[in-house]
Amino acid sequence: MTGKKFALLLFFFCCCTPYNVPAELVDRSVAIVNNDIITLSEVNELGQPLFQKAASEVPPEKLQEVMEQIRSSVIQKLIDKKLLLQEAGKMQITVSEQEVENALQRILVNNKISRQQFLEELKSMGMTEPLYLEDLKGQILRSKLVNYEVRSKVIIPEEKIIDYYDLHYTEQVGAGGYYILQIGVSKNTLGADGRKLSQKKAKEKITKVHKLAQQGGNFKELAQQYSDLPSAKDGGDLGIFQEKEMAPFMRNAIVGLKPGQISKIVETPSGYQFFTILSSQEGQIITKVPYESVKEEIREKLYQQEMELLYKSWIESIRNKAYIKIL
Incomplete structure (x- = not known):
């Protein structure tokens, strides 16, 4: 598997909302999240790269245990995603087609790849462009929600930046x-x-x-x-x-x-x-380096750390208020 293919798979696993598998497969609900359900096909689709990796690397006597751990982890990720989408719906947060196209162009530029090359990579993984764009739209939607609920509340005072500088750069x-x-x-x-x-x-x-x-x-x-x-x-x-x-x-x-x-x-x-x-x-x-030369780098690092803590606290508060049942 090429580095780009791996990066794409990782992107889908971490960020994207999965799709139902073909209709001929038997499907069933595996979890309830308020008024939404999570299906077995969603779990299988999102966890497929990890299931395949485990099947090829884990000893047979431990395979079932590892598969259950992966399944549980995937379900928890899907629960969080469902909750985020529900919150976005309540706040009427939407994403335009132009925003999706702009995001795709940034991905192409950052990966130094043409659109045609990108489509070929998707095809080799069994993914179509419309499905990918729909997944990307979901990711932008979640990003907007997190930005509104979490990022706007993160403030990094100058004293914190100076303390970090003194600890790591002097x-x-x-x-x-x-x-x-x-x-x-x-x-x-x-x-x-x-x-x-x-x-x-x-x-x-x-x-x-x-x-x-x-x-x-x-x-x-x-x-x-x-x-x-x-x-x-x-x-x-x-x-x-x-x-x-x-x-x-x-x-x-x-x-x-x-x-x-x-x-x-x-x-x-x-x-x-x-x-x-x-x-x-x-x-x-x-x-070791002048303060001004690393000030913004430190601010961004502390910002990301603080945002991660607030996000975890925020998503946990949403979980506590939600009706969640794993079947």
Whole structure:
């Protein structure tokens, strides 16, 4: 199964309202949700990918138990979906055809796929475009309802953002500690031509980057661009090390450095490295990234967390008021 097919199946399982299976199959009610019913065919349709996966992977002696767990989970998901649709009906929340088309276009753009390719993927899964669009319409309807009932009530004060920033984006230097950034070039890294760098080429590369750093280049940006060490993605950020925790080559290069100074190039067992330190002063608070650069990212993360908590509380309150019976 391709990644796109899997993503589509996951989308249907998590978000979409299922459809009845062909009429020739025997159907029956498995649950009542106020004035609506959930049918066996709905459960089978929504749970089909999980049922098939369990059938192929679970040992025979445990299969029945796992199937029952999946069935129970699917029924609970369907109950929540029925309740959401009922609430939308009470509030007369509707979705236009243009809204559905706009949503589909966003899906196509985000997945970098043409409409024709998308239709072929649907066909390979036995899904038609009208059925998919109807499912998408249901998802938009639910999103509108959740937006009205939950999202509009979520407020993230500035103090929460600052607290999160202090916890996750700053660090305090302890006694004898050094906050270290590194840049390194491995002797076995691949060059632009796809070949491994020779020791000579590796040294030439690290010398070039070292010079850029000494000339005032942004150390973190240089690390992201030139370093081939795991720390490169974090701008060469290694965090805080005590002197006794450092490898000898690191200790010799770092001890005695002042914040912002660039160390000499040192040879390591695998290549060449050099360092800088942000601080070696006890009690100094180090900011890993500027607050303003991550403020909105933090706000969105906290917003999603708070919304999830409120949503769970809200759907639970609806459940408590509803008539629900599993048959």
